[in-house]
Amino acid sequence: MNALIFYILAGAATASTALAVSRREPVHAIIYLIASFFSLSLIFYMMGAPLIAALEVIIYAGAIMVLFLFIIMMLEMGSPRPRQGPFWRVWGPAVSLSAVILGCSLSLFFTGLKDAPAPGPGFISPRAFGSALYTHHMLAVEVVSLLLLFALVGALYLGRRE
Amino acid sequence: MVPLTHIMALAGVLFFLGAICVVVRRNVLFILIGVEIMLNAAGLTFVAASLRWGAPEGQIFVLFLMAMAASEVSVGLALVVYAHRRKKSVDVDDFNEMKD
Amino acid sequence: MTSYVPYILLLPIAGAAFNILAGRALPRRAVEAVAVFAVFGSCVFAVMALYGMTGPVDVMLFDWISFGSFTAPFTARLDAISATMAVMVTGVSTLIHIYSVGYMADDDGYVRFFALMNLFVFSMLTLVLAGNLPLMYLGWEGVGFCSYGLIGFWYQDTEKATAGRKAFIVTRVGDVAFGVAVIWLYQLTGQTAIAAINQSAQVIPAATVTAIGLLLLFGATGKSAQLPLTVWLPDAMAGPTPVSALIHAATMVTAGVYLLMRMYPLISLSGTAMAAIAAVGALTAFYAATSALGQTDIKRVLAYSTISQIGYMVMGVGAGAVAGPLFHLFSHAFFKALLFLGAGYVIKAMHEEQDIFKMGGLMYRTPLVFVCFLSGALALAAVPGTSGFFSKDEILSAAFNNGSAFYTCIWAIGELTAFITTVYALRLVYLVFTGESKKTPAHVSGLMDYTLIPLALLSLAGGAINAPESWGGGTKLSEALISQGLAPRQFEGGSFGLQALAVLITVAGFATVHYLYAVNPKLREDMAARQAGLMAFLKDGWGLDRLYHAAFVAPYTAASRFLWRDFDEGLIDDSLDNLALATAKVGTWMRSSVTGRMSTYLVSVFLGAAALLAFFAIR
Numbered sequence: 001m002n003a004l005i006f007y008i009l010a011g012a013a014t015a016s017t018a019l020a021v022s023r024r025e026p027v028h029a030i031i032y033l034i035a036s037f038f039s040l041s042l043i044f045y046m047m048g049a050p051l052i053a054a055l056e057v058i059i060y061a062g063a064i065m066v067l068f069l070f071i072i073m074m075l076e077m078g079s080p081r082p083r084q085g086p087f088w089r090v091w092g093p094a095v096s097l098s099a100v101i102l103g104c105s106l107s108l109f110f111t112g113l114k115d116a117p118a119p120g121p122g123f124i125s126p127r128a129f130g131s132a133l134y135t136h137h138m139l140a141v142e143v144v145s146l147l148l149l150f151a152l153v154g155a156l157y158l159g160r161r162e
Numbered sequence: 163m164v165p166l167t168h169i170m171a172l173a174g175v176l177f178f179l180g181a182i183c184v185v186v187r188r189n190v191l192f193i194l195i196g197v198e199i200m201l202n203a204a205g206l207t208f209v210a211a212s213l214r215w216g217a218p219e220g221q222i223f224v225l226f227l228m229a230m231a232a233s234e235v236s237v238g239l240a241l242v243v244y245a246h247r248r249k250k251s252v253d254v255d256d257f258n259e260m261k262d
Numbered sequence: 263m264t265s266y267v268p269y270i271l272l273l274p275i276a277g278a279a280f281n282i283l284a285g286r287a288l289p290r291r292a293v294e295a296v297a298v299f300a301v302f303g304s305c306v307f308a309v310m311a312l313y314g315m316t317g318p319v320d321v322m323l324f325d326w327i328s329f330g331s332f333t334a335p336f337t338a339r340l341d342a343i344s345a346t347m348a349v350m351v352t353g354v355s356t357l358i359h360i361y362s363v364g365y366m367a368d369d370d371g372y373v374r375f376f377a378l379m380n381l382f383v384f385s386m387l388t389l390v391l392a393g394n395l396p397l398m399y400l401g402w403e404g405v406g407f408c409s410y411g412l413i414g415f416w417y418q419d420t421e422k423a424t425a426g427r428k429a430f431i432v433t434r435v436g437d438v439a440f441g442v443a444v445i446w447l448y449q450l451t452g453q454t455a456i457a458a459i460n461q462s463a464q465v466i467p468a469a470t471v472t473a474i475g476l477l478l479l480f481g482a483t484g485k486s487a488q489l490p491l492t493v494w495l496p497d498a499m500a501g502p503t504p505v506s507a508l509i510h511a512a513t514m515v516t517a518g519v520y521l522l523m524r525m526y527p528l529i530s531l532s533g534t535a536m537a538a539i540a541a542v543g544a545l546t547a548f549y550a551a552t553s554a555l556g557q558t559d560i561k562r563v564l565a566y567s568t569i570s571q572i573g574y575m576v577m578g579v580g581a582g583a584v585a586g587p588l589f590h591l592f593s594h595a596f597f598k599a600l601l602f603l604g605a606g607y608v609i610k611a612m613h614e615e616q617d618i619f620k621m622g623g624l625m626y627r628t629p630l631v632f633v634c635f636l637s638g639a640l641a642l643a644a645v646p647g648t649s650g651f652f653s654k655d656e657i658l659s660a661a662f663n664n665g666s667a668f669y670t671c672i673w674a675i676g677e678l679t680a681f682i683t684t685v686y687a688l689r690l691v692y693l694v695f696t697g698e699s700k701k702t703p704a705h706v707s708g709l710m711d712y713t714l715i716p717l718a719l720l721s722l723a724g725g726a727i728n729a730p731e732s733w734g735g736g737t738k739l740s741e742a743l744i745s746q747g748l749a750p751r752q753f754e755g756g757s758f759g760l761q762a763l764a765v766l767i768t769v770a771g772f773a774t775v776h777y778l779y780a781v782n783p784k785l786r787e788d789m790a791a792r793q794a795g796l797m798a799f800l801k802d803g804w805g806l807d808r809l810y811h812a813a814f815v816a817p818y819t820a821a822s823r824f825l826w827r828d829f830d831e832g833l834i835d836d837s838l839d840n841l842a843l844a845t846a847k848v849g850t851w852m853r854s855s856v857t858g859r860m861s862t863y864l865v866s867v868f869l870g871a872a873a874l875l876a877f878f879a880i881r
Contacts (some may be wrong), residue, residue: 006164010172016174021183026191033164033195040206047169049209052221059228064198064235071239072191075246094185097868098178104875105174109167111196124218132218133225140222144229151233162189185864193864258858 002046008045014041026072030065037061048123169203169210190242190252194235201231266307267315267321267338270348271387273304278380283371296358297376303385305352312345318457320393327396331599334454337393342742343523347390350592353395354512354599355383361603364709365610369502375415375696379508382408386513390520394454395444396498398521402440406433412509413501425500431492432568436484441520443477446470447528460527468532475535478525479542486518486572488546493807497570499561503606506561511568511598519575523584524700530582538666540580540661544675546571551803552683555689556800559616560605563690566803567642568598570679577672578657581664585740586656596724597641600717604635607710608694611703618690623699632695634714639691641721643684643772646765649724651821652682656728660761677767684771726831753764 020032037060044053073143133141183196205224212220212221242252249256278299285293318341327334338344359379364373385404392398407430414426417764448454450470451462463471482488487495494516501508509515522529529535557563571594578587610623611628625632641650658680661673726741750788799805855862 003164006168010168013172014175014179017179020199021179021187021192022193026189026195029192029195036199037202040202043206044209047209047213049213049221052205052209052224055225055228059232060198060202064232067235068191068195071243075243076250087199093865093868094182097185097865097872098181100872101181101868101875102174102178104872104879105177105229106171107879108248108875109170109174124213124216124221126206129218129221134223137219137222140226144226148229148233155236155240158244160235181868185861185868188861190860193860254860257860260858 006043006046009043012036028070029130030068030072034061034065036096037065051124051126051129166210166214170207173206173210176200176206188253188255189246190254194238194242195256199228199229223251224241264311264319264321264340266311267340267391268523269307270304270311270352271323271381271384271391273300274305274380274387276300278384280379281373281377281380284290288364290372293373293376294363297380298363299382300358301352301359302356304351304383304387307358308345308348308352308507311340312349314343315342316339317341320455320457325576331452331834332448332454334394334396336397337455339342339393339455339457340391342739343520343584344391345581346588346592346739346742347520348387351386351390351513352383354595354717355379355508356647358504358508358512358599361507361606361710361713362502362705364503365502365606367707371415372757373500373813375412378408378415379505382509382514383413385755388515389516389517392456394456395447395459396454396772398456398524399437399444401439402437402517404522404798405509405517406430406437409433409498409509409514410503413498415501415505419500422500425494425497429494429498432491436481436491436518439477439480440481443474443481443734446477456524460525463528463531466528466531466593469649470535471528472532475529475532476538478521478529479535479539482518482576483542484518484520484749485521486515486576487569488518488542488573488576488708488808489549490645492546492550492569493803493810496803498561499559499565503561503602503739506565507599507602507606510565511602512595515568515572516595519579519591522576522579523588524580526579526584529579535773536580536582538580540577540669540672542671543573543575543577543580545573545677546570547679548675549573550683551679551686553800553803554686556797556802558801560608560618560621560690560694561602561616562597563618563686564601564605566600567683567686568594570683571598571642574654574657574676574679577676577707578660580741581657581660581669581672583657585728585743586653586660588743589739590650590653591723592727593641593653593721596717597638597648597650597721600634600638600714600721601642603710603714604638606629607631607706607714608635610706610710612701613704615701618693620700621694622697624703625695627699627703628711631714634711635695637718637721640710641811643768644680645768646761646766647725648722649720649727651764652725652728655761655764658764659757662760663797665851680764680773681767684768685775685802688772688775689779691777696780 002105016032016036016039020029020036023029023032037056041053041056041061044056180196180199180203183199184193187193187196205227208220208224208227210220212218212224244258246252277296280296281293287531319341321338321340323336323338325333326336326550359376362375362379366375369375382405385401385408387401387422389398389401389405410426410430412426413429417423417426441733444454451459453459453462464473484491496508498510501509529539547570550566550568550573554563554566554570557566570591575587575594607628608621608624608631609616611624611631615621637648641648642644644651644654656672658676661669661676664670723790802808855866
């Protein structure tokens with residue numbers, strides 16, 4: 001049962017990501033992407049990582065994508081002119097490189113992890129997650145918060161009015 | 163449940179789609195979107211691995227990943243705004259002053 | 263007596279050195295006087311040495327090469343051959359030097375001229391008097407160099423300079439053979455001295471003797487302009503006429519024959535070599551005589567005539583005689599030098615015109631030159647009583663009396679050539695001196711005709727050196743040679759049968775020429791006009807020059823051009839350039855990836871990622 005749901009969600013995620021990649025309007029792409037993130041979040045929950053599932057929706061779909069929308073609407077850009085050149089010149093490098101990456105990744109996964117047992121019905125509760133985070137990885141938390149500070153300062157500086 | 167390889171395959175496919183988006187699209191925003199997709203795919207990998215071994219570290223790393231993605235997006239978009247103010251364009255090929 | 267010998271050699275080289283070092287600072291007369299008196303003094307000493315000679319003697323002047331067992335001291339060997347040759351060389355040179363004073367009166371390069379002439383005389387004397395083969399080779403090369411310098415004397419004219427180069431290079435081909443023979447003889451006998459080699463010639467195996475004989479023959483053909491190396495001599499006429507007279511009539515071209523005569527005891531051991539020598543001589547004589555018949559330039563007629571007469575001398579050596587060729591060498595020196603000097607006078611008188619068909623009628627304008635020139639021509643045509651008659655007769659007797667059918671053929675070719683010789687010699691006289699005169703002769707220096715007189719006398723009366731018994735002479739030259747073991751005791755010349763035949767041939771030739779050129783004047787005009795067919799072939803020297811050009815020069819030039827342009831410049835030179843250009847091109851190509859465009863950089867990032875993943879996947 002779970003497997004079936006997983007595959008449905010996987011298909012949805014892939015389809016919406018593919019649609020997001022190929023849209024002409026950025027806003028449409030963002031919407032499809034949000035759909036993709038929702039699917040992924042459900043997958044996370046199904047696998048047993050509820051906190052991450054929630055965070056995915058809150059941070060990724062909620063904050064980052066909204067930020068994108070803000071910028072898109074603020075900038076009032078037109079659509080850029082389409083890429084000139086013959087089809088294979090436009091899509092060739094991308095498709096071939098990505099095919100290589102996909103092929104290699106899949107081959108690595110399927111040979112290296114063949115005999116790995118499936119993720120069990122393991123479930124990591126938020127409590128366990130939080131205690132591991134704030135005890136073993138406290139330093140990392142501090143560092144990441146610094147990272148956020150830098151990003152904040154940078155964004156403020158770059159975005160200032162002359 | 164689902165075998166680990168299938169989840170990894172899904173992550174791979176999503177990564178591949180993000181890579182295509184980065185390489186093909188000329189709009190800077192789409193490039194940043196593609197980066198986001200790739201980061202997300204990587205996060206899926208981490209979660210799957212953490213649940214396979216039952217260790218919370220994978221998910222902790224996903225949290226950091228999201229934090230990093232957020233900061234990267236904010237700075238990146240600030241740059242886009244800045245560049246757009248200067249050149250009135252979001253076509254990545256227009257910013258070619260670094261050639262010799 | 264032996265004390266005179268060093269002076270024979272010393273005076274010319276001192277004269278040359280003096281003129282080279284101090285000539286420009288001195289007045290013209292001083293330079294000329296030094297040159298003339300140097301050679302004259304050498305002649306005096308040579309005469310004294312000849313008359314004081316009692317037997318072969320070696321005079322060592324200083325130690326030249328001494329390297330382990332290979333010793334070649336600077337030794338002058340005085341015997342019948344070398345002493346008489348030295349007298350002839352210095353005597354004729356003196357007359358020619360005096361003539362040159364008049365001939366070169368208008369030329370500004372006189373210092374160089376007289377220095378080279380003196381140096382040439384020194385080299386020739388070294389060659390003649392050499393007691394060992396390396397020293398002879400030194401003189402051999404010396405005369406080659408001076409010949410190059412004198413033929414190309416007016417080097418500003420490219421053609422003349424090329425003629426000098428051609429002479430040097432063609433003779434060089436023969437010199438290689440001579441050099442090989444010298445070294446081989448040293449390796450075989452351990453000796454370098456000529457007398458020693460000749461004495462120990464018996465120990466050398468027969469096949470080797472033949473090989474060495476052929477090598478020496480080839481060396482001789484180079485210097486003496488015999489087939490196959492005749493082509494340089496007609497072109498060498500580009501030099502001043504005194505040079506042609508000295509070098510290409512009397513001295514240098516006889517060096518080849520001289521070598522063969524010197525090495526006669528060695529060469530005569532091989533019948534094959536002797537036959538080859540005789541064949542080369544006879545064929546060359548015939549070839550050159552016919553070519554002389556077709557020439558229109560007065561000097562070229564004489565050049566081919568020289569080749570032909572030297573062919574006679576070579577033929578004589580091949581037939582087994584030494585005294586006969588030597589005698590012919592002397593008489594040829596006299597009459598050919600005379601003819602050349604006379605030709606020089608005629609050329610100057612005709613305002614530098616050299617085409618005989620444009621001359622005529624000088625008989626009455628320049629009677630002295632006419633008489634002298636005629637004497638030379640009569641000696642060349644072997645008119646009975648002249649020196650040429652006796653010497654040619656000795657050579658032909660040697661061939662006739664040799665017995666085998668081969669030598670009888672040689673003799674027949676020799677008689678046929680004698681007829682042709684008479685024809686071309688008298689043709690020259692008729693065309694230049696008889697008929698109506700076309701131009702008024704210019705004034706020519708007095709020195710130039712008075713020096714002809716001694717030579718004319720020698721041409722006519724020089725037969726006395728070696729006149730045969732049947733005419734009352736004492737064959738002094740032959741006796742001298744035979745007594746010193748330098749020539750084989752053989753047949754006597756002067757049999758009436760052969761001499762009668764010779765007279766017949768001469769008369770027939772005279773009649774032919776008289777008919778063609780005197781009785782039928784219109785024929786002369788026709789011949790001047792008709793340059794096609796047989797006459798053109800003969801004038802071209804049977805196309806030998808063109809053959810060599812096509813067979814050797816053209817492929818060599820093509821190969822050189824290929825090596826220069828395509829290999830040296832194209833491959834080696836350009837390869838370095840192309841290396842640089844290729845590097846630049848690679849750089850430019852690599853630079854094209856730096857477009858400044860983001861899309862390019864993103865692609866390259868993913869290229870790297872793909873490569874890395876592929877590496878891990880495949881591994």
